[in-house]
Amino acid sequence: MSDSTESLFRLIYASRMSRGTGPKDIEGILEASRRNNPSLGVTGALCYSVRGFVQCLEGDRKAVNDIFRRIVRDSRNEEVTLISYGPAPDRRFAEWTMAYVRADEVDQALLARHGAGREFDPYGLSADQALGLLEDTARERAAFLALQKDKLTVREE
Numbered sequence: 428m429s430d431s432t433e434s435l436f437r438l439i440y441a442s443r444m445s446r447g448t449g450p451k452d453i454e455g456i457l458e459a460s461r462r463n464n465p466s467l468g469v470t471g472a473l474c475y476s477v478r479g480f481v482q483c484l485e486g487d488r489k490a491v492n493d494i495f496r497r498i499v500r501d502s503r504n505e506e507v508t509l510i511s512y513g514p515a516p517d518r519r520f521a522e523w524t525m526a527y528v529r530a531d532e533v534d535q536a537l538l539a540r541h542g543a544g545r546e547f548d549p550y551g552l553s554a555d556q557a558l559g560l561l562e563d564t565a566r567e568r569a570a571f572l573a574l575q576k577d578k579l580t581v582r583e584e
């Protein structure tokens with residue numbers, strides 16, 4: 428996806444999953460993301476853990492704000508806390524309408540690499556740590572999925 432650099436914005440926030448919200452709701456959230464984000468030109472990554480969500484949204488300023496406003500009002504999460512917001516030189520998740528990362532895939536080595544402590548804590552992350560963790564985990568996951576696909580192809584032959 429291409430943008431003029433002036434119009435590209437990136438927003439990262441942390442939030443808690445509301446009481447009564449569970450893994451099934453995550454499917455609905457991802458469905459909405461995949462339904463809405465492409466036409467809005469928004470890409471990003473969403474990480475979910477028992478401690479909460481961290482999400483990165485990138486795209487046109489208005490589109491990012493519109494989605495963020497919906498999320499703040501969404502009763503499936505609460506205590507929405509901004510980690511960073513501002514113009515960005517490039518997209519970090521250009522190939523993802525919404526990369527989905529489970530926090531248990533964020534391993535100790537990755538946390539250590541980003542100086543993010545021993546346990547994944549959405550509210551303890553700096554902007555650089557949040558972005559780095561989301562990006563590295565999405566990349567590792569893409570490599571893993573590609574590997575699975577290759578294996579399946581081999582099995583089919």
Ligand SMILES: Cc1cc2nc3c(=O)[nH]c(=O)nc-3n(C[C@H](O)[C@H](O)[C@H](O)COP(=O)(O)O)c2cc1C
Nearest residue numbers: 456459460462463464480494497498501503504525
């Ligand atoms: C943690 C979290 C992340 C979400 N991320 C997105 C998103 O990236 N894009 C989106 O359209 N909706 C997202 N939603 C859902 C929106 O709050 C809202 O339900 C949805 O945009 C409504 O879409 P619809 O009118 O097509 O049903 C998210 C919700 C939560 C709780």
